[in-house]
Amino acid sequence: MTVSEQPKIRLSEVTRAFDGVRALDNVDLTLAHRQSLVLIGGSGSGKSLLLKCILGLVNPGSGAIEVDGVSTIGMSDSARMDWMKRFGVLFQRQGLFDSMLIWENVAFRLLNEGDLNRAEAREHAIARLGQVGLPPETADLYPSEVSGGMQKRVGLARAIATDPDILFLDEPTAGLDPIMSTIISELINERVDELAATVVSIVSDLAVVRNIADSVVMLHEGRVVWSGPIAELDETDNPYVRQFVTQSVEGPIEMPELAS
Secondary structure, three states, X not given: OOOOOOOOEEEEEEEEEEOOEEEEEEEEEEEOOOOEEEEEOOOOOOHHHHHHHHHOOOOOOXXXXXXXXXXXXXXXXXXXXXXXXXXXXXXXXXXXXXXXXXXXXXXXXXXXXXXXXXXXXXXXHHHHHHHOOOOHHHHHOOHHHOOHHHHHHHHHHHHOOOOOOEEEEEOOOOOOOHHHHHHHHHHHHHHXXXXXXXXXXXXXXXXXXXXXXXXXXXXXOOEEEEEEEHHHOOOOOOHXXXXXXXXXXXXXXXXXXXXX
């Protein structure tokens, strides 16, 4: 098997339980090089947990996880720290450090690992901020001094700061208006093309799903209930997908009852 044929990420029968309840239930997933996969599903369906398992932040109870054909389960701490350099992560709430300047946030990993001195790191951060449409003067502000949309851009700049070949994006447009969501989606597509990166995103906004996804996997109660190319998202008769896409209260996904 050549490198191009080998899956970038492969999960086989990944299961994780908490207090006897399966939060992930025999999840199979295969992701090709340069593919953009979006995970959809309701709250508590296992999307974020799945990303944490791939990153090694949570160990699955059973199953296999491979990246470029290499098993990631049971790595030593030192091996995992080196391996994690391949990943860029955009957190749902950005995860920016309030006490640090924006350029320090963007260059955090570079500074922490001693790859660059402060002057070099600041120059590198300004270049990355430019790639997400932020001017150089943004670098010397604090996160609290910029808007939510700008904070999302800063988070994206930090995620791509080390030129990762794998990107994980957790709700990259949550809380943004439709115009800003479109801008962030386009920035993601542009940066992914530049990096030739493989991407796994968690997205609730269907407009964003259609904008950035090559393929879609839907989780419900820790199980994969549907997967397919983005072109089939609006065509499938899968009841879980239909309910999610139409935002209907009727269907196999049970809605929480409102308190009377």
